[in-house]
Amino acid sequence: MARLAVWRGLLGAAGLLLALEGVFRYWRRRRPVREALFFPVQLTCTEELLSPGLRCCCPLPHTDSALLRLMRRLLGARSSLELCLFTFSSPPLARAVLLLHRRGVPVRVITDSDYMAASGSQIGALRREGIVVRHSQTSGFMHHKFAVIDKTILITGSMNWTMQAIQVNRENILITDDRACVTAYLEEFERLWEEYDPSTYDFFPEGLEATK
Numbered sequence: 001m002a003r004l005a006v007w008r009g010l011l012g013a014a015g016l017l018l019a020l021e022g023v024f025r026y027w028r029r030r031r032p033v034r035e036a037l038f039f040p041v042q043l044t045c046t047e048e049l050l051s052p053g054l055r056c057c058c059p060l061p062h063t064d065s066a067l068l069r070l071m072r073r074l075l076g077a078r079s080s081l082e083l084c085l086f087t088f089s090s091p092p093l094a095r096a097v098l099l100l101h102r103r104g105v106p107v108r109v110i111t112d113s114d115y116m117a118a119s120g121s122q123i124g125a126l127r128r129e130g131i132v133v134r135h136s137q138t139s140g141f142m143h144h145k146f147a148v149i150d151k152t153i154l155i156t157g158s159m160n161w162t163m164q165a166i167q168v169n170r171e172n173i174l175i176t177d178d179r180a181c182v183t184a185y186l187e188e189f190e191r192l193w194e195e196y197d198p199s200t201y202d203f204f205p206e207g208l209e210a211t212k
């Protein structure tokens, strides 16, 4: 009789542990993403992040930084990446995006027509690898600086993806999985994606007509 009670007690404890583990896993899954990053940052090595398994011996510091945290978020993309960036010239961030593209993650990019050909721009490199890029066609800069990962995580803030912004400027980035914010930014992305569809380019704006 006593032995039965002991077994019952053990089974009860095991059940309780399993239930607690389930609650913990649910909590971890449901834990909201809220992260603020601030720049400038000292240049640190990004090789080990871009080449998993590599033990890098370069002279740069191998410490964590806001840039590495941003890159880690990006590299966590599994099903999609939307980028809406005024200027994009940072080589390590471009390598992270290309890595995702090569892994088969669908990547779409919207950028500004004036700045996509600026010195050091990575837009050409992305296009050469097969990433679809659409750009603004109307006056007024396409001045957004945001990204959406897996349609669930928004990255937004003041920072253009340039080495000047990362290493010199005072910049901020907010990372959130707040559903209302993610949805609003995704809708803005889709709206611009359609607006900048090259098949609907207006080559003769402001009332000018093509001569027939």
Ligand SMILES: [Zn+2]
Pocket (backbone or CB within 6 Å): 045, 046, 047, 048, 056, 057, 058, 059, 060, 062
């Ligand atoms: Zn290194």
